[in-house]
Amino acid sequence: MKFEEIEALMRRNESLSEQYILPENFIIVRLDGKGFTKLTKEKLSLEKPFDQKFSQIMIDTTKYLFNVGFKVIYGYTQSDEISLLIHKEDNTFNRKIRKINSVLAGEASAFFSLKFQEICVFDCRTIAIPNQEMLLDYFCWRQEDSHRNSLSAHCYWTLRKNGFNAKQTTEKVEKLSQSDKNELLFQYGINYNSLPLWQKRGVGIINKEMKKEGLNPITKEPVAYLRNELLVENELPTRESYRTFLKEIFEKI
Ligand SMILES: Nc1nc2c(ncn2[C@@H]2O[C@H](COP(=O)(O)OP(=O)(O)OP(=O)(O)O)[C@@H](O)[C@H]2O)c(=O)[nH]1
Ligand SMILES: [Mg+2]
Numbered sequence: 001m002k003f004e005e006i007e008a009l010m011r012r013n014e015s016l017s018e019q020y021i022l023p024e025n026f027i028i029v030r031l032d033g034k035g036f037t038k039l040t041k042e043k044l045s046l047e048k049p050f051d052q053k054f055s056q057i058m059i060d061t062t063k064y065l066f067n068v069g070f071k072v073i074y075g076y077t078q079s080d081e082i083s084l085l086i087h088k089e090d091n092t093f094n095r096k097i098r099k100i101n102s103v104l105a106g107e108a109s110a111f112f113s114l115k116f117q118e119i120c121v122f123d124c125r126t127i128a129i130p131n132q133e134m135l136l137d138y139f140c141w142r143q144e145d146s147h148r149n150s151l152s153a154h155c156y157w158t159l160r161k162n163g164f165n166a167k168q169t170t171e172k173v174e175k176l177s178q179s180d181k182n183e184l185l186f187q188y189g190i191n192y193n194s195l196p197l198w199q200k201r202g203v204g205i206i207n208k209e210m211k212k213e214g215l216n217p218i219t220k221e222p223v224a225y226l227r228n229e230l231l232v233e234n235e236l237p238t239r240e241s242y243r244t245f246l247k248e249i250f251e252k253i
Contacts, residue, residue, distance in 0.1 A: 021095040025128040026088050031108050033080030034121040043118050049153035050199045057115045061108050062205050063230050068107045078146035078202030097126050136243045146202040155181045158188045197235045204233040
């Protein structure tokens, strides 16, 4: 086959396997640390179950992803994952899923690795969301996941720190209901309700248009202007209140 024929065939096959997020759909991406159970244990030496520095770097990575070319409306991070809501009309990379996933995974992995001076890798998946109700369901689902994982992680590490081995602990925690888990923590002197909210509910990042005041450099008169700022919400509300909080953000878009 001639070079031109090979090229045409390759390009045709490449474009026929392309997938897109359809128009009129919101784009949600979720990035997740690859093999972070092992990485956090062996290379990053973090506080267990929750580490303030790790969480701050997850927040910084989320903030960084607001500025890599997509119109991001809301970011949410918990544990080793980041969700981003991208504007319905964002047309970056013609909404090609392969490009969105690879570029965002690359950006997050590079940023996070630099912060820890270790190779840390994120995967990324893209989800099409056709309406606002599903957006709310998505973020409430991730927050519920955060809450469940946090309760289990606190139980796990409380038992480990009190002499149980990994196998015993996993078996014990798996069998417990949500209220049993609260009770277990209580027996070890931990009141789950009084633990920091970011550990239980995750952290939200909002791209907010803020009114600012400055001075006109020529006339020296005060002038008002608008500037976008990223606000970090470490104390997110839950359930219905979280839906209301999100609705207020989404209604402005
Ligand atoms: N010590 C510590 N570990 C954390 C913290 N946040 C997240 N992790 C770890 O990150 C892991 C995230 O779990 P998963 O994403 O389900 O598992 P994974 O090992 O990353 O596996 P894949 O995502 O499937 O590649 C948890 O098991 C925790 O061990 C933290 O603040 N401190
Ligand atoms: Mg992971």
